[in-house]
Amino acid sequence: MSSAPAIEPARGATPGRVNLLDLDRQGLRDFFAGLGEKPFRAVQLLKWLHQRRVTDFAAMTDLSKAVRARLAECAEARLPSPIFDQESRDGTRKWVLSLDGGNAIETVFIPEAGRGTLCVSSQVGCALDCKFCSTAQQGFNRNLTTAEIIGQVWFAQQALDAEGRDRRVTNVVLMGMGEPLANYRNVLAATNLMVDQHAYGLSRRRVTLSTSGLVPNLRRLADDSDISLAVSLHAPNDALRDEIVPVNQRYPLAELLDACRLYVERTPHHRITWEYVMLDGVNDSDEHARELARLLEGIPSKINLIPFNPFPGARYRCSSRERIERFSALLQRSGYITTVRRTRGDDIDGACGQLVGQVEDRIRRHPRWGGTGENRA
Known part of the structure; x- marks a missing residue:
């Protein structure tokens, strides 16, 4: 197998947004604390991002709509x-x-x-x-x-x-x-x-x-x-x-x-x-x-x-x-x-x-x- 997809540059960072993949569990706890949210949100997000490999905040259904909306405003999940x-x-x-x-x-x-x-x-x-x-x-x-x-x-x-x-x-x-x-x-x-x-x-x-x-x-x-x-x-x-x-x-x-x-x-x-x-x-x-x-x-x-x-x-x-x-x-x-x-x-x-x-x-x-x-x- 040898394939070469069409070459595109990596999507750049969105100014003002935190890439949540940069944060381990403690980092996510600190992030959510800054939003006034409880520490357990960190575990929820870890599971969505890394176990289910979901990067669309709208699909994270055990987060409240308000939290999902806030994440969409200030964060992203950006991969190579x-x-x-x-x-x-x-x-x-x-x-x-x-x-x-x-x-x-x-x-x-x-x-x-x-x-x-x-x-x-x-x-x-x-x-x-x-x-x-x-x-x-x-x-x-x-x-x-x-x-x-x-x-x-x-x-x-x-x-x-x-x-x-x-x-x-x-x-x-x-x-x-x-x-x-x-x-x-x-x-x-x-x-x-x-x-x-x-x-x-x-x-x-x-x-x-x-x-x-x-x-x-x-x-x-x-x-x-x-x-x-x-x-x-x-x-x-x-x-x-x-x-x-x-x-x-x-x-x-x-x-x-x-x-x-x-x-x-x-x-x-x-x-x-x-x-x-x-x-x-x-x-x-x-x-x-x-x-x-x-x-x-x-x-x-x-x-x-x-x-x-x-x-x-x-x-x-x-x-x-x-x-x-x-x-x-x-x-x-x-x-x-x-x-x-x-x-x-x-x-x-x-x-x-x-x-x-x-x-x-x-x-x-x-x-x-x-x-x-x-x-x-």
């Missing part, structure tokens, strides 16, 4: 707009969604036996400049709003329901475009909605935030949330990580590991998932595997080895299958649960950020777009 849709041979489905200001992001649904994982973006581009990442090579544009983050979940489930194949989002991973902890406030509100029983009701173990290691906000997260944590490690020592994950120069491994230990202590999770991209001749030697095992000693861990997904202009190659299997075996001998991520969607521009760059070029050449986009803070 689909501009491109591809489905892989293996069932992976990838959308490009348009946002305000001529921006676009990727969202990916990965079906597996008994589960459906949605990979969502948190920023347009990324400022961390990891050398093996396609998104990083595009630079940073702006943070996503809460509505643009949770809107990906809203949109994906709506699109899956329309298929008639009984596919559902059971897991969400913030592993798409951007560094989630660099957009802390909006990501926190969006994940609150993901696990809220009156919104999406996902288990905290089924919502995973992936970070490259912004230590101060990782420490904050231990106080504010208890969703699952994945850390983009990719190197077993500071010298190598400084090179391929530059944020390590600011927050070296000792600080990162201390923050991860704190997260394990303060949350009910039993382990951290460490992501490790396999780069041929760079970080994949036997000694790197032994060094990694020593580095993580004492931290409840699962190690996810990720075959590098090449993109145009990439200076790295993926490690061979034999090298990845050898690396995995060494970690397993050291007592670590180790998996090798199966490549999915490699026939539909699988590297994160790769498809959106192509589609954005097409959008900006399209006469109906009417401009080249703008950088919104």
Whole structure:
């Protein structure tokens, strides 16, 4: 399946109106308090917006006519707009969604036996400049709003329901475009909605935030949330990580590991998932595997080895299958649960950020777009 709907810019914000998809339950309580309404209105609205996926206030029949009229005057429920849709041979489905200001992001649904994982973006581009990442090579544009983050979940489930194949989002991973902890406030509100029983009701173990290691906000997260944590490690020592994950120069491994230990202590999770991209001749030697095992000693861990997904202009190659299997075996001998991520969607521009760059070029050449986009803070 590969389709490309007529390209239209996302509907812009209506001046003076609050986008209610930007608000988690506490945010909605505060909003209704400002209208002189009772806090229970927040739960009613959560169910309409996120469980029933109704955005027309007039259809929200358990709200009084007066409340519905007031909402129509001062609020809206505005979502990202689909501009491109591809489905892989293996069932992976990838959308490009348009946002305000001529921006676009990727969202990916990965079906597996008994589960459906949605990979969502948190920023347009990324400022961390990891050398093996396609998104990083595009630079940073702006943070996503809460509505643009949770809107990906809203949109994906709506699109899956329309298929008639009984596919559902059971897991969400913030592993798409951007560094989630660099957009802390909006990501926190969006994940609150993901696990809220009156919104999406996902288990905290089924919502995973992936970070490259912004230590101060990782420490904050231990106080504010208890969703699952994945850390983009990719190197077993500071010298190598400084090179391929530059944020390590600011927050070296000792600080990162201390923050991860704190997260394990303060949350009910039993382990951290460490992501490790396999780069041929760079970080994949036997000694790197032994060094990694020593580095993580004492931290409840699962190690996810990720075959590098090449993109145009990439200076790295993926490690061979034999090298990845050898690396995995060494970690397993050291007592670590180790998996090798199966490549999915490699026939539909699988590297994160790769498809959106192509589609954005097409959008900006399209006469109906009417401009080249703008950088919104």
